[in-house]
Amino acid sequence: MTKSTQTWFRRMHFILFVSAFFIFIHKITSLLYTQDEFFKATYIYYRNIITNKSLLLPFIAIYCCLFGVLLINKFKKKAEIFVTICIITGILLWRYPQILQTLTPYYEYFLLVIAMMIFIALAIEKTRKLLRKAVWKLAIWSVIIAVYTTIFFEVLIQKTDAVFLIESYWFELKASVYALKTVTDPLAFGYFVLLVVTIYVSLIKSLIFHIKRSREKETVPSKLPPVGVVIPAYNEENTILQTVNSVLKAKNVSEILIVNDGSKDKTLSLLLEVFNMRPVHKEKAMNVVKTKEIIGVYRSLTFPHLYVVDKVNGGKHDALNAGFQMLSKNIDYVANIDADVLLKEDSVTVLLQDMVRKKAIAASGLVLPKETNKFSILQKIQTLEYLTAFHISRAAYALTNNLMIISGAFGMFERVALVAVRGYKPTIGEDMFLCMELQNRRCKLLYVPDAVIYTAAPLSLKDLKIQRVRWFKGLMESLLRFKNFARNRMAFAYLEFFFVEFLTPLMLPFGTILLVCRPEILTNPFFLICATILIASYFLQLIVAIIIECKYRRGFINLSHILTFLTLPLYAVMTLVWRNDAYLDRSSRKWGSITKSL
Numbered sequence: 001m002t003k004s005t006q007t008w009f010r011r012m013h014f015i016l017f018v019s020a021f022f023i024f025i026h027k028i029t030s031l032l033y034t035q036d037e038f039f040k041a042t043y044i045y046y047r048n049i050i051t052n053k054s055l056l057l058p059f060i061a062i063y064c065c066l067f068g069v070l071l072i073n074k075f076k077k078k079a080e081i082f083v084t085i086c087i088i089t090g091i092l093l094w095r096y097p098q099i100l101q102t103l104t105p106y107y108e109y110f111l112l113v114i115a116m117m118i119f120i121a122l123a124i125e126k127t128r129k130l131l132r133k134a135v136w137k138l139a140i141w142s143v144i145i146a147v148y149t150t151i152f153f154e155v156l157i158q159k160t161d162a163v164f165l166i167e168s169y170w171f172e173l174k175a176s177v178y179a180l181k182t183v184t185d186p187l188a189f190g191y192f193v194l195l196v197v198t199i200y201v202s203l204i205k206s207l208i209f210h211i212k213r214s215r216e217k218e219t220v221p222s223k224l225p226p227v228g229v230v231i232p233a234y235n236e237e238n239t240i241l242q243t244v245n246s247v248l249k250a251k252n253v254s255e256i257l258i259v260n261d262g263s264k265d266k267t268l269s270l271l272l273e274v275f276n277m278r279p280v281h282k283e284k285a286m287n288v289v290k291t292k293e294i295i296g297v298y299r300s301l302t303f304p305h306l307y308v309v310d311k312v313n314g315g316k317h318d319a320l321n322a323g324f325q326m327l328s329k330n331i332d333y334v335a336n337i338d339a340d341v342l343l344k345e346d347s348v349t350v351l352l353q354d355m356v357r358k359k360a361i362a363a364s365g366l367v368l369p370k371e372t373n374k375f376s377i378l379q380k381i382q383t384l385e386y387l388t389a390f391h392i393s394r395a396a397y398a399l400t401n402n403l404m405i406i407s408g409a410f411g412m413f414e415r416v417a418l419v420a421v422r423g424y425k426p427t428i429g430e431d432m433f434l435c436m437e438l439q440n441r442r443c444k445l446l447y448v449p450d451a452v453i454y455t456a457a458p459l460s461l462k463d464l465k466i467q468r469v470r471w472f473k474g475l476m477e478s479l480l481r482f483k484n485f486a487r488n489r490m491a492f493a494y495l496e497f498f499f500v501e502f503l504t505p506l507m508l509p510f511g512t513i514l515l516v517c518r519p520e521i522l523t524n525p526f527f528l529i530c531a532t533i534l535i536a537s538y539f540l541q542l543i544v545a546i547i548i549e550c551k552y553r554r555g556f557i558n559l560s561h562i563l564t565f566l567t568l569p570l571y572a573v574m575t576l577v578w579r580n581d582a583y584l585d586r587s588s589r590k591w592g593s594i595t596k597s598l
Contacts, residue, residue: 230323262313365451429474
């Protein structure tokens with residue numbers, strides 16, 4: 001099964017499950033309103049399904065498939081195999097009822113097998129953590145099975161043609177959506193209001209941030225501490241030379257360390273040849289975090305402060321950890337930048353001055369896409385997106401010291417802070433994870449819009465999707481790991497991330513089903529008002545971000561960027577679909593390869 005086929009399979013399955021969930025809730029609430037005892041009524045309902053001989057075998061077959069998947073380790077992360085087996089089993093039993101007649105006398109043995117598989121599945125989980133994980137997984141899949149049992153088995157047992165089944169399902173779905181409108185309407189409109197309020201609060205906070213910054217009296221410290229730049233590189237032969245040349249021109253950089261993380265292309269050979277590198281002996285200044293084996297260290301004869309560390313591949317977090325430990329002992333600040341960026345000459349100085357003056361532990365600069373093709377609409381859209389993300393969202397969080405992410409493309413840290421948290425962790429979004437660890441220690445983090453770096457933006461929709469799916473997986477991982485943020489000083493920022501960034505993609509299929517089943521919602525005055533305000537707030541953010549950017553730098557934004565406004569609603573929906581893909585493929589930790597150029 002190809003990657004694209006798996007993606008479409010997951011999307012269709014998710015939409016099917018959401019639609020089935022509406023019918024499931026409708027049936028359960030019907031039981032709630034028609035019976036005095038809800039739990040008793042629910043028990044009777046499922047007892048009637050399970051004790052029906054013709055329904056029992058499909059039900060047991062699906063549970064056997066489920067526990068088989070849980071027990072066989074290589075199938076653990078492949079839900080599509082499980083779902084496919086369930087569908088094939090249901091179709092076979094529906095089309096060939098003689099199988100049921102043959103196996104029905106032995107259903108007690110199937111129940112015994114299920115009990116044994118439950119016992120084995122729980123027994124093999126040796127630790128408390130794994131046991132808890134298994135129970136949660138079992139509970140989630142039990143809900144899924146309950147939903148499908150309620151919806152589909154009663155339909156399958158009718159043995160009618162496929163067209164009739166689809167029509168019956170469609171009418172039942174519409175009836176369920178209409179019956180639940182007293183619940184879904186307040187939730188949908190409440191979510192609308194929440195989004196609008198959140199966006200406008202962020203907009204106001206960001207304006208306050210930029211106004212305060214414009215009124216600050218810039219006092220340049222008399223002496224700036226030494227800074228070391230770490231550049232992790234893996235298969236970056238297309239961009240690494242431009243990146244290193246831009247860093248060599250930067251001011252206040254005492255040492256540059258390029259960490260070649262086991263590249264399979266010409267990254268290492270290009271660096272050694274172009275910058276006249278020779279092998280040297282260089283020990284780690286500290287051993288805080290264990291990293292993969294260092295193969296060799298090289299120093300440039302042309303630029304004595306330029307080093308290349310060649311190591312066994314261990315991932316970006318491992319390369320960053322090796323980098324900050326290999327820097328010389330006198331380095332107090334570490335600037336981490338990607339190997340596909342162009343650094344402005346004064347960016348390191350500006351970032352360092354703000355950190356020293358405001359006594360901050362870490363700081364983020366402004367990352368903007370490098371537009372390699374002036375006719376590319378996709379790159380111009382990304383430029384507007386980056387401006388909004390940094391000038392609005394990050395500025396709003398920085399105002400109240402709630403910044404939860406310092407971009408991996410360009411961020412600076414006190415070296416002692418990296419030591420305190422024991423470096424980067426092996427996560428998908430290592431940059432956000434590190435910042436949330438620092439926020440857990442009540443550190444001060446800054447956003448400095450004057451420090452600019454230009455990054456290589458994806459040139460195709462395929463590459464853009466790979467990048468956004470990876471980002472969202474990192475976001476999910478960090479938000480779920482630091483749930484305690486919802487109860488401390490980071491609560492507002494955390495909940496904003498959770499409701500706006502985390503939940504909005506999940507709301508897309510629910511909202512789509514509501515609109516398809518009840519198109520009259522589109523004529524509801526309150527819906528029209530909310531939708532208008534929400535869309536207007538989206539464009540208002542962009543306009544404000546452009547005005548702020550023009551205040552800092554002139555000439556970067558032009559008329560061609562403004563003309564791409566019309567494509568932004570489609571782009572927003574597309575990114576939401578990609579985030580849904582990240583949900584459905586969250587078990588995969590592969591980064592994927594992206595074509596880059598500067």
